[in-house]
């Protein structure tokens with residue numbers, strides 16, 4: 047491999063937001079959610095982000111019940127001024143009770159959650175603080191109002207929302223400018239294109255597509271989570287990745303494999319290139335955050351920002367999402383799609 051890495055270009059994250067590499071890094075999988083990890087390899091991958099210009103680093107307080115933020119802390123300390131650090135609150139887990147889970151958007155909880163994230167990340171300020179999931183029982187004026195207090199107090203620089211509807215984004219943006227919305231968006235998951243993407247484009251809010259590789263399925267490297275992944279891998283619980291659904295969905299990857307082979311690219315690269323280009327259709331700034339534990343894949347994914355798919359290639363990929371078997375979560379009730387109707 048060529049040892050000289052050419053950094054990717056940068057983009058502003060929302061109106062007056064920070065300048066970040068046009069592809070970010072989803073850190074969840076490096077120490078949580080997707081089975082046992084090799085910590086040394088994960089750390090080498092993290093170090094490559096900055097070299098490649100991948101500067102938006104994404105975590106959440108719930109990943110590993112705080113452990114993912116702690117895992118990131120040494121990397122953050124070494125690169126504090128080079129990265130934009132994003133974390134999230136709103137899904138409460140308790141280390142001493144594996145069955146406990148609550149969605150919390152109330153002011154008292156937010157104030158407690160930010161202190162815990164600051165402590166685990168060992169920073170004085172979080173660059174981008176997201177509400178991870180919406181509890182419709184709490185008015186947005188309270189939740190976003192509490193988040194705005196954190197900006198005024200210097201604990202947080204910019205605000206973000208995850209899995210919100212277009213109407214919720216509009217309402218929140220009236221309380222305090224929102225820099226970014228983060229929701230699943232990929233060749234397999236396009237429900238965001240119905241409403242929230244248009245609202246984000248209109249308001250000048252950046253979009254951060256999460257799981258842009260369809261949690262790995264779009265790379266073609268596993269075809270059935272039930273058979274190919276470890277028992278502790280969260281994807282075993284996702285309807286589209288197991289059994290008959292997985293078999294049907296693997297067949298949908300044929301056009302991706304063909305385009306990749308024709309171009310001498312990888313299937314993962316074609317999936318990521320599609321997200322970047324689809325956002326252009328909507329007039330939207332996007333910073334997808336693929337996750338990987340492998341340095342070579344981090345560089346492979348970053349290289350995508352230089353691929354432009356042709357009209358013919360885009361047409362081949364267009365029908366895929368409407369044919370996907372199975373939802374993106376076993377319980378869709380917390381997604382924006384459920385509230386958009």
Ligand SMILES: NC(=O)c1ccc[n+]([C@@H]2O[C@H](COP(=O)([O-])OP(=O)(O)OC[C@H]3O[C@@H](n4cnc5c(N)ncnc54)[C@H](OP(=O)(O)O)[C@@H]3O)[C@@H](O)[C@H]2O)c1
Pocket residue numbers: 071072073074075080104105178208209228229255256257258259260261262263265267312314315335336337338339340343344346347
């Ligand atoms: N806001 C939310 O509710 C939410 C929900 C889910 C995720 N997220 C965020 O989004 C980030 C990314 O999502 P994700 O990790 O779920 O899914 P993803 O980025 O779509 O896919 C990650 C998977 O793809 C594999 N992979 C990555 N690059 C590859 C390549 N070039 N070739 C082959 N395989 C490749 C990784 O395996 P290896 O590690 O083995 O390479 C990993 O299993 C997370 O880390 C998290 O920060 C947010």
